[in-house]
Amino acid sequence: xxxxxxxxxxxxxxxxxxxxxxxxxxxxxxxxxxxxxxxxxxxxxxxxxxxxxxxxxxxxxxxxxxxxxxxxxxxxxxxxxxxxxxxxxxxxxxxxxxxxxxxxxxxxxxxxxxxxxxxxxxxxxxxxxxxxxxxxxxxxxxxxxxxxxxxxxxxxxxxxxxxxxxxxxxxxxxxxxxxxxxxxxxxxxxxxxxxxxxxxxxxxxxxxxxxxxxxxxxxxxxxxxxxxxxxxxxxxxxxxxxxxxxxxxxxxxxxxxxxxxxxxxxxxxxxxxxxxxxxxxxxxxxxxxxxxxxxxxxxxxxxxxxxxxxxxxxxxxxxxxxxxxxxxxxxxxxxxxxxxxxxxxxxxxxxxxxxxxxxxxxxxxxxxxxxxxxxxxxxxxxxxxxxxxxxxxxxxxxxxxxxxxxxxxxxxxxxxxxxxxxxxxxxxxxxxxxxxxxxxxxxxxxxxxxxxxxxxxxxxxxxxxxxxxxxxxxxxxxxxxxxxxxxxxxxxxxxxxxxxxxxxxxxxxxxxxxxxxxxxxxxxxxxxxxxxxxxxxxxxxxxxxxxxxxxxxxxxxxxxxxxxxxxxxx
Numbered sequence: 071x072x073x074x075x076x077x078x079x080x081x082x083x084x085x086x087x088x089x090x091x092x093x094x095x096x097x098x099x100x101x102x103x104x105x106x107x108x109x110x111x112x113x114x115x116x117x118x119x120x121x122x123x124x125x126x127x128x129x130x131x132x133x134x135x136x137x138x139x140x141x142x143x144x145x146x147x148x149x150x151x152x153x154x155x156x157x158x159x160x161x162x163x164x165x166x167x168x169x170x171x172x173x174x175x176x177x178x179x180x181x182x183x184x185x186x187x188x189x190x191x192x193x194x195x196x197x198x199x200x201x202x203x204x205x206x207x208x209x210x211x212x213x214x215x216x217x218x219x220x221x222x223x224x225x226x227x228x229x230x231x232x233x234x235x236x237x238x239x240x241x242x243x244x245x246x247x248x249x250x251x252x253x254x255x256x257x258x259x260x261x262x263x264x265x266x267x268x269x270x271x272x273x274x275x276x277x278x279x280x281x282x283x284x285x286x287x288x289x290x291x292x293x294x295x296x297x298x299x300x301x302x303x304x305x306x307x308x309x310x311x312x313x314x315x316x317x318x319x320x321x322x323x324x325x326x327x328x329x330x331x332x333x334x335x336x337x338x339x340x341x342x343x344x345x346x347x348x349x350x351x352x353x354x355x356x357x358x359x360x361x362x363x364x365x366x367x368x369x370x371x372x373x374x375x376x377x378x379x380x381x382x383x384x385x386x387x388x389x390x391x392x393x394x395x396x397x398x399x400x401x402x403x404x405x406x407x408x409x410x411x412x413x414x415x416x417x418x419x420x421x422x423x424x425x426x427x428x429x430x431x432x433x434x435x436x437x438x439x440x441x442x443x444x445x446x447x448x449x450x451x452x453x454x455x456x457x458x459x460x461x462x463x464x465x466x467x468x469x470x471x472x473x474x475x476x477x478x479x480x481x482x483x484x485x486x487x488x489x490x491x492x493x494x495x496x497x498x499x500x501x502x503x504x505x506x507x508x509x510x511x512x513x514x515x516x517x518x519x520x521x522x523x524x525x526x527x528x529x530x531x532x533x534x535x536x537x538x539x540x541x542x543x544x545x546x547x548x549x550x551x552x553x554x555x556x557x558x559x560x561x562x563x564x565x566x567x568x569x570x571x572x573x574x575x576x577x578x579x580x581x582x583x584x585x586x587x588x589x590x591x592x593x594x595x596x597x598x599x600x601x602x603x604x605x606x607x608x609x610x611x612x613x614x615x616x617x618x619x620x621x622x623x624x625x626x627x628x629x630x631x632x633x634x635x636x637x638x639x640x
Contacts (some may be wrong), residue, residue: 071102071111073181074173077215080115083229087572089238089538092231096239105273109265112236115638119186119229121263122345123290128189128223134201135160135223139443142216143167158568160224161217164612168213176210185222228587230572232626233264233536240268250276257283259292259484260423262345278527285421287326287366290341292484294370294413295627296474296493298506298636302458308489313427313449314461315412317471317493319385320374321622323348324407325444327358328366342623354407354443361441369434370413371444375405383469410447411438415482416446423482427490430482442526450552451478463492504596505638508611508629509532509620510543512590513574514582515562518555525555527562531582532594532614533574534607536631540573540578540588543634544596549615557619575606587626593617599638607631609638 079099086092103111113119120126130138132154139160142148147169153163204223208216221227237258241250253276257267261283270279283290299305305312326339338355340348352373354569377382384405414434415422422430431449438446450461462473472494480490510532518528529547533540550558565586570576573588594614602610 071104071107072175073215074175074212075102076111076114076126076178076217077212078129080218080227080229081214083115083155083231087230089231089235090525092235093238093242093376096231097243099240100236100243100272105269107177107182108269109271111178112265112268114178114182114222115227115229115236116233116264117222117225118230119182119189121265123341123347125347126186126189128185128200128225130188130200130204130223132160135198135204135220138201138204138208139164139167139220141201142208148252156454158566159221159226161221161226164208164220165213168216170213171212172576173212173215174210175508180273181211181215181219185219185310188223192205206455209258210511221625226587228571230538233258233262233599234538236264236268237347240271244271244276255485255565260285260421262287262292263458272529285368285416285423286415287328288339290324290326290345291368291415291423293322293324293343294483294491295343295486296491297486297489298449298633299489299492299494300460300636302455302494305458305475305492305494306455308451309475309477309480309492311451311453312458313431313451313476314458315449315474315476316465316468317474318372318374318383318410319412320372320383323371324371324415325355325358325369325371325409326367327362327364328624329359329370330365338430342622343627344622346624352407354409358444361439361444363437363439365418366416367414367437368416369411370407370415371411372447373409374482376408376514378404378406392635407507408442409444411444412447412449413482423484426479426481427476428478448475504611504637507593507595507624508534508543508634508637509591509593509615509627511540511588511625511628512558512562512586512592513540513542513571513576513588515559516545517549517583522555525552525559527555527559530558530562531576531580531589532592532611534629534631534634535625536607538573539623540571541575541631542605543613544575544594544605544614546592546594546611546614546616548561548613549595549617554616558590558592558616561590561619564588577604578603591620591623591625591628593620601632607634609634 081096083092089592136150140150150163155158157163184207188200200581211219237251239253241248241254246248249504255600257279258264270283286548322343324341328337338358340352342348342404377384411434413472414430417433452458458475467470475492477490483490513531513533515527515530522528532544534543567585567587570585571588595617597613598612599609600612
């Protein structure tokens, strides 16, 4: 496919917000992509060059892209900067400058290879080579093609759909309707490479793809997440015999280990629940080979900071300071981590997802040698509701986040599905205050007045998820220290966008002064959830306040409208 035609498809997708129309266009696009370009086409329409867990980044800031744009167009840098300040989108600027410029009609694979070469430039002089490489590519493209290339490079393609809509389109293309979605979702959950998935299903059909696409060391499985139930009685009635574990206030880590691979090739790789690779964060795991029995394995765990003087567990906000690119060794000495293992998904070439929780725990305990860094977490087996409640209360008293309850005979279900894993969250009204916190995404912010004018931010608009839409639920301006006001403003300045993201649903009276891309996730608390016609979620948080930043979570992991209804006790 010519990249010119591909860009025309992207333009059509950009103009519409209706899910059905988007799906129809994606069906045609998937059908038009050839066998040898389907994976690359999928990655590009998702705004990248590889699946998320591969972490292929361009590392080109706006200033660098402006230099490329100037070099390719011959425009004066002052003029380009002036236009950018007006429209806030370098993609629009390059299309405007390009006007009716003729395209050299490169194939989609040619553009992909050139972009990949730009991303892979490193070492001395790499910035200049990136700028020149992008300039050379832009010079060959029409304004419309360049519009989308520039956005891809800046990580701002955002066409308003996720992999879920692509899977809808794939199902419609193969079956005529969305009946394949559950099977496609299951494939994505165990091997989240949508490019590969679409290619395999398009070429070989769903049955063959299900046989060939499976769990693989080095490819993160989407982590199992807890559903919410309000009482221990409900839990036992729904789940029967259960295991009760402590809920740690740490950061979730999926550990992939392969003894055959040399260390510099990634003997140990780690991933977050958001599919980001974080191997650099955990020097403690360099010795994992000494502590495990087996050729290869995938472990599910919670990493928790430990006070080196007292041995006590630290809070999430202290633990997450380890999420950095530099100074890791120093941070590790100040905040050593302990990895509490609670599941094993793969061992010695065997997929263990369909084994029962009880069987997986037995395997886990056998493969971990005694050590102080990676330890198998304690679990208590019971079918007594009173015992579940007692343990939950005891864990809260001990400083944990309560209990996680798991079905003894349950499979490992990636994502938030089924009732195999549950956390207790008492319904609103039992304690007088909302006993749960919510993970929300910041949608925009309002400029401050009075004292807050110095921060440039007085409050932010928070949203929850409904499918691929983001609905408003709170305007948060309390609970922030001066330091947090400054930090959140600094973070949000990097996400500012002139146009409202397509997935946002916001009533006129709540439109913020500044829109931001849906990337910053924060944890908020509130006194209660009330009905509200002002918010598109149709409910609002009463007295919402910021608890902290959730850098371990992405927009896919924020609280959903369904979860809010459970928390509210509906």
